[in-house]
Amino acid sequence: MPTSSAASASATDAAKPASASGGVQSLERAFDLLERMADAGGEVGLSELSASSGLPLPTIHRLMRTLVACGYVRQQSNRRYALGPRLIRLGESASRLLGTWARPYLARLVEETGETANMALLDGDEVVYVAQVPSKHSMRMFTEVGRRVLPHSTGVGKALLVDAPPGEVRALLARTGMPAATEKTITTPDGFLEALELVRGAGYAVDDNEQEMGVRCLAVPVPNSPTPAAISISGPAGRVTETATERIVPILQEVARDLSEALASTAAAHQQG
Template identity: 85%
Template sequence: MPTSSASTTDASAKPTAGSGGVQSLERAFDLLERMADAGGEVGLSELSTASGLPLPTIHRLMRTLVACGYVRQQPNRRYSLGPRLIRLGESASRLLGTWARPYLARLVEETGETANMALLDGDEIVYVAQVPSKHSMRMFTEVGRRVLPHSTGVGKALLAHTPADEVRALLARTGMPAATEKTITTPEGFLEALEQVRKLGYAVDDNEQEIGVRCLAVSVPDSPTAAAISISGPAGRVTEDLTPSIVPILQNVAAELSVALQSQSPA
């Protein structure tokens, strides 16, 4: 808490003009999101440069977040996201998956294949919802499973519009191990694949995560948190010939899911 006179009002605690919100809360959440975008650990000067806020204001907000357990101060005096956020994130992911399930069920009905929803959590893809295909031979991805983005359709869909330098930095942190002989294992190859996603409007995982499995994915436009949905099945059923008929279904469901998710967000 500030040590100045109690008669002095902290301007950051005043409501934000036109929003009806409290400025200090908005700033605190903005700092948390900037920390997440930076990989989870930053210094005060980096936050000041990124946010445009003065160092004393950032220091005061960070002290409060540390006291609440949402941020930790490291021995090197940098700040990292704190463990208390994990419970919030897990609960939010489960809720997001619950909202998505009826839309994934529609995908299964219209395509016949397993439908998934995934988020980018830090440098990893995490699956938050799935509705399985009714076929006896079907794909199964455990909800909560984490994979690296470079070998998945949802990873490509989520990173398609991320600046190239940020994509390269992510790949440098995670590495690009080969899950199969068809996995893309170079940054240049992955950036070319992202260019294709932007051009076509959808992403493909063609035996790259698992041999014999083909996946088509699209991002959920204007989602409150970056999300993608996909269908996956045996390569013999999810063929290139069927792709032009499956992609519009994916895109329509993604657009409807986007509207539903935005309606759950505060105005």
């Protein structure tokens, strides 16, 4: 019977040793399930979670029941489970915090390149800007923090998707469509995948008048970021020339590496605390 199975699973879990990390095993498992749900697109069945995590069904059912009660997961009418609305508030707060941590690095980019610096994350199928430090030039680019754009027309979008499997990229583009923001916007999946191949080869992404005419952006991913993140500079095409690109890209890459190390150090400090 379900009741006796759950009771048996609970007794088995209670008898297990504490987590190797010294933490609470049930919490680690719950967060692992949430991450697996996110990786699967936000909606899964219990059998899928059991197959991917290796946990027995009764244990997963008990953890999911708790997550549902807390609002972090909801059960659909088809009995599958989806990420719940309470995660939105956590995600928004985490995005703002990540943007706050990034601001000193963006300020350094502005000092060393002279152009507006941005940080963006991939949120679902969209790119969201979480931080910006404006250029000191009277003619400068401005993107409102919190603004959402589609990945196919931006440098940060290319940087964020550069390592994604081609099938996932095609699926994302099919969901969003590829509307033309300008006459230079890439509007076909094949064209976008070719652009990602160029990004992999060059080590940086370019938005060459693709989101807005007269504006050129250079972007790189933040390596090993806890969530896909990219930083960029944007400025008038007349200033962000090919010659300027050769000077700016190494600065972008160095700042991205330094930001990555800072985020890793912060995460390690929190774990020790």
